Amino acid sequence: MTKHVLVLFHKDYRLLDHPALSEASKQGIVVPLYIDEYSTASRSKTYERMAINTLQATIAQLGGTLLIRSGNPLTIIKNIIHDLHIAAIYTHERYDPSGRHLMKKMEEELSIPVFFLQGRLLTTPGTIMTNQETPYKVFTSFWKKVQQTSILPPQKKPTHMEWFHGDVDKPFKDHGLTYFQPGEQQALKKWRQFLYDNIVDYETYRDFPAIDATSMLSAYVANGEISVRLLWYEAIEVLRIDDIEANDKHTHKKKSIETFLKQLVWREFAYHQLYFFPEIIQQPLQAKFRQFEWLPTDSSLFTQWKEGQTGYPIVDAGMRELKQTGYMHNRVRMITASFLVKHLLIHWREGQDYFEKQLIDHDIANNTMGWQWVAGTGFDASPFFRIFHPVKQAEKFDSDGTYMKKWVPELRDLETTYIAKPWEAPSHILAHAHIQLGIDYPYPIVEHNTARERALLAFDKLKTKKKE
Secondary structure (H helix, E strand, C coil): CCCCCEEHHHHHHHCCCCHHHHHHEEEEEEEEEECCCCCCCHHHHHHHHHHHHHHHHHHCCCCCCCEEEEHHHHHHHHHHHHHEEEEEEEEEECHHHHHHHHHHHHHCCCCCCCEEEECCCCCCCCCECCCCCEECHHHHHHHHHHHHCCCCCCCCCCCCHHHHHCCCCCCCCCCCCCCCCCCCCHHHHHHHHHHHHHHEEEEHCCCCCCCCCCCCCCCHHHCCCCCCHHHHHHHHHHHHHHHHCCCHHHHHHHHHHHHHHHHHHHHHHHHHHHHHCHHHCCCCCCCCHHHHCCCCCCCHHHHHHHHCCCHHHHHHHHHHHHHHHHCCCCCHHHHHHHHHHHCCCCCHHHHHHHHHHCCCCCCHHHEEEEEEEHCCCCCCCCCCCCCCCHHHHHHCCCCHHHHHHHHHHCCCCCHHHCCCCCCCCCCCHHHHCCCCCCCCCCCCCHHHHHHHHHHHHHHHHHHHHHCC
């Protein structure tokens, strides 16, 4: 009698380069399972459920049935082991604290073999270490080490697979995602179009939010709908071909691809930090910042930031884009985060929690490292005293105001000269644009120089405490 083996899916909603699925297919009839572990409302959870619907449909087309369950993972797994006489479990390693806890419980309490394979990252945490066998704290050194590391190539889809077929579980309710379409095939299509047609502009324009120069793969990567090893190897292959045809035409494209690969390794760096320092979800990596004097959370200021009503158009554009779409351009994520932490002196955890609820592409390691980077509290982070000037950032990365006018439409008729700083516009210019500050659009909730000095004073106090 052919045995049944369970494949537990979690943030790996694909068939291509899925090591757990590949290994399980060699052992018996594959029983695919997804467990909806968390009931907390967030946009990333909505997206994940739509990704599961797509995976369920894909497996059904192949003759299988994806089991969908909600509740305590260990209890659910034990019940399925009993009901379907499961002989072994295959799944991918997890590096978040709750995932690692579940892995430990599975090893301790289940009566059958459990195989944890590496299918989420380029490398396994603990394999990229310094000469002193400690985790890297500087990204550049980590990046160099990754380049010297042998990364396993992506695996093909199993050619022969027997799927479990049973009663079909009801799919999740479709919430009608407007801006993102989940699914492995969508991810592959978007990736290859970017790689072969658009990546050449990535290095030059990736920081300009009004220009379509980024891959837009973040939600797919966060949910494992596309493998980072596949991204790495296919990008490397294009580099190899370009090197063979080396000429001036390919130089810029090569630099763009290398910059993109660095972004994959930034994600890797974030997961390695999360693995070794799981407390970073709640605590600063640099212990000295535990004494930093954050201001009590002012509900009105925090609300104005969340609603995109700060009076700084680049900040407001980003926060409104996030609220409407569940996405925000990466450069603007840094600007809006810096404004909350340094202009308003509101604790970075408040922003981290808000982004977790709002971002469709939320990734626990990326989100945590991103906020600690902006706050200056993490390893290899932007120093706290480096404070983004929201006007200068807007003038540099959205000079004609295209992005700001799109998401802050009340400013669409304002002259470009003043789009980043409407409070400096003469009254006749504002009147011509049908803007009355304080009514149609707010005055700045803080003045930049005053806020900057306040932040630097708080940082100086921290340095004084450290000496004491």
